[in-house]
Amino acid sequence: MHLRLVSIFAAVLLVAACETTPEDSGGSAGTGASTDDASSSSSSVDSDMTEKKEMIEEADLGPTQEGLIAFAGDRVFFDFDKYNVKAEGQRALERQAEWLARYPNVSFTIEGHCDERGTREYNLALGERRAQASKSYLVALGIDPDRITAVSYGKERPEAVGSNDAAWSQNRRAVSIVN
Numbered sequence: 055m056h057l058r059l060v061s062i063f064a065a066v067l068l069v070a071a072c073e074t075t076p077e078d079s080g081g082s083a084g085t086g087a088s089t090d091d092a093s094s095s096s097s098s099v100d101s102d103m104t105e106k107k108e109m110i111e112e113a114d115l116g117p118t119q120e121g122l123i124a125f126a127g128d129r130v131f132f133d134f135d136k137y138n139v140k141a142e143g144q145r146a147l148e149r150q151a152e153w154l155a156r157y158p159n160v161s162f163t164i165e166g167h168c169d170e171r172g173t174r175e176y177n178l179a180l181g182e183r184r185a186q187a188s189k190s191y192l193v194a195l196g197i198d199p200d201r202i203t204a205v206s207y208g209k210e211r212p213e214a215v216g217s218n219d220a221a222w223s224q225n226r227r228a229v230s231i232v233n
Contacts, residue, residue, distance in 0.1 A: 117157040119232045126150040132226040137183035151195040164188045165229045166206040169222035181206030188228040
């Protein structure tokens with residue numbers, strides 16, 4: 055049931071991301087739309103995206119993992135051998151804090167993960183620092199620290215399988231799990 059709802063929202067986001075090509079209103083030379091047409095088309099697309107985002111936020115899934123994912127996302131990604139929260143991760147955590155403020159009785163666990171490089175012990179410690187960095191950011195935003203548990207899985211639970219940059223970048227993460 056929850057997977058079905060997440061799939062529906064993913065489909066809505068995918069459709070919202072698609073842009074149709076405006077009909078050619080130019081002459082037979084095929085130069086395309088004028089700048090006025092292009093800017094109005096761009097603002098129309100932005101408006102459509104904003105409306106779709108608002109619809110998703112209004113279709114509140116409640117204090118569930120699916121609700122967190124739909125509203126704020128549940129992941130923060132890190133650079134190799136780092137645990138500082140980058141600007142993109144800060145925005146995700148700010149949205150998570152906003153979602154948590156809606157549901158003051160919800161608690162969750164932040165899982166710290168690493169890629170396959172490094173020893174098991176080193177990656178467990180790095181994963182812990184990643185989870186704690188995410189928790190600290192949420193606490194700085196006003197979330198009660200007693201609502202958040204940090205745990206490290208090191209390299210033991212990879213998201214993506216592979217020994218390449220694409221897989222490694224997906225595995226260097228902190229994931230928020232609704233309890």
